[in-house]
Amino acid sequence: MAPPNPLAILLDWYVAVGADEAIDLEPHDCTVARSSEPRTVGTVAPSPRPTAVPLSTPLVAPATAVASARELADGAQTLAELEAAVRSFEGCHLKRTATNTVFADGNPAAAVMIVGEAPGADEDRIGRPFVGRAGQLLDRMLAAVGLDRTSAYITNVLFWRPPGNRKPTPEEIAACLPFLWRHIALAHPKVVVMAGGTSASTLLGRSEGIMRLRGRWFDLPVPGLAAPVPALAAFHPSFLLRTPARKADAWADLLSLQARLKTIG
Numbered sequence: 001m002a003p004p005n006p007l008a009i010l011l012d013w014y015v016a017v018g019a020d021e022a023i024d025l026e027p028h029d030c031t032v033a034r035s036s037e038p039r040t041v042g043t044v045a046p047s048p049r050p051t052a053v054p055l056s057t058p059l060v061a062p063a064t065a066v067a068s069a070r071e072l073a074d075g076a077q078t079l080a081e082l083e084a085a086v087r088s089f090e091g092c093h094l095k096r097t098a099t100n101t102v103f104a105d106g107n108p109a110a111a112v113m114i115v116g117e118a119p120g121a122d123e124d125r126i127g128r129p130f131v132g133r134a135g136q137l138l139d140r141m142l143a144a145v146g147l148d149r150t151s152a153y154i155t156n157v158l159f160w161r162p163p164g165n166r167k168p169t170p171e172e173i174a175a176c177l178p179f180l181w182r183h184i185a186l187a188h189p190k191v192v193v194m195a196g197g198t199s200a201s202t203l204l205g206r207s208e209g210i211m212r213l214r215g216r217w218f219d220l221p222v223p224g225l226a227a228p229v230p231a232l233a234a235f236h237p238s239f240l241l242r243t244p245a246r247k248a249d250a251w252a253d254l255l256s257l258q259a260r261l262k263t264i265g
Contacts, residue, residue, distance in 0.1 A: 060090065060091045064091065065092065065171075066174050066175060066177075066178065068089070068091045069089060069176065069177075069178040069179055072085040072088070072178075072179070073181070074178075076182055076186070077186075079104075079183070082179065083104070086101060086103055086179050087101045089179070092158075092172055092175040093172075094162055094172055097161075098160035098161050099125055099161075100126070100127035101127070101160060102119040102124065102127055102128065102129050102156065102161070103129075103155065104129065104155040104183070105128045105129050105153075105154045106149040106150070106152050106153040107153055109153075109187075110150075110153045111151070111190040111191060111261060112152045112192075112257070113154075113155070113187055114152055114192075114193045115156065115157060115180070115184075115192060115194055115199045115203065116130060116154070116155070116156045116157070116199055117156055117158065117168065117195075117198040117199055117236060118156050118157065118160070118162055118165075118168055118198075119156060119158070119160065119161040120134070120165050121165065122135075123135075129154050129155060129156050130237070133241060134236070134237040134238040135237070138154075138237045141237065141250065141254060145254045145257060145258040146258070153187055155180075155183060156199075157177070158173070159176060159179070173198070173202055180203075182223075184220075184225075185223060188229075189229060190229070190230070190261070191260060191261060192229050192232070193231070193232050193257060194213075194234065195234055195235070195236045195237065196234075196235065196236030196238075196239065197209055197210035197213075197236075200213045200233040201213075203220060204220070204231075210233065210235060210239075213233035214234055214235055214249065215232075215234070215249065215252060215253050215256065216232075217231065217232055217256070218231045218232075218233070219231070230260060230264075232253060232256065232257055232260070234253045234257075235249065235250050235253070
C-alpha cells in the first residue's frame with residue numbers, strides 16, 4: 001500500500017477549512033524566494049466579486065437585519081422585485097464573503113418548489129442553486145419521477161454561501177427567512193419539498209432532526225397565502241452522496257411526491 005501523499009492531505013485540509021477559491025490571477029511558486037522590492041499597488045487586478053460587500057462595512061445588528069429583511073420582502077410584489085430586494089440586502093454578513101447572490105433556478109410557475117439549505121462552492125461561483133455534485137444528483141432524482149428544472153423551482157434557505165460550507169447560524173437563517181416566506185408566497189407552489197434538516201426545521205419551526213422528519217407530509221402555513229401548502233421533508237442530495245445507504249428512503253420519498261402531485265393535478 002502506497003504511503004499517503006502529503007500534498008493530497010494538505011489540499012484536503014485546505015478544503016475542510018474553506019480555503020477552496022483562488023484569490024489571485026496567477027499561481028505562485030512558494031518554493032522560490034520573492035523579491036524584497038515593494039510591490040507596486042494595482043499591478044494585479046483583484047478577481048471580480050459581483051455581490052461581495054467590503055469588509056469595512058459595519059455588521060448589521062441581528063434584530064435590525066430581520067426588520068430590514070421583513071420590510072424589503074413585504075414590499076416585493078413579484079419574484080423579480082423580490083430577487084432585486086435580496087440582492088440589495090446588506091443585513092446578512094455572509095454576503096461579505098460570497099462571490100454571488102444565489103436566488104433560484106428552474107420554473108417559477110412549477111407545481112413543485114424545492115428548498116435546500118445554502119449555496120456551496122459551485123453554486124457560489126456560478127450563481128445558481130444545486131449545480132454541483134448534489135445538484136447533479138437532484139437532477140437525476142427528479143428525472144426518476146418525470147420532473148426536471150422546467151417542472152420544478154429550486155431555491156435555498158440562504159442566498160449566500162457560508163464559508164467552508166459550514167452549517168448556517170440561527171442569525172443567518174433569521175436574516176434570510178422573511179425573504180424565503182415571501183418567495184414561497186409569490187411562487188405559490190402546489191407542493192414544497194424541504195430538502196435537508198436546515199430547510200425542514202426552519203420552515204416547520206420544529207427541533208426534530210431530518211431522520212425523524214423525512215418522509216412525512218406537513219401542512220405548511222405560509223404568510224400571505226390563504227391555505228397551507230403541502231410540504232414533504234426529505235434528505236438533502238448532499239447527505240445522500242455521503243450516505244448512499246439512505247437512497248432507498250429517498251426513492252420512497254420521491255414516489256410519495258409523485259403520488260401527491262397526481263392527486264392535486
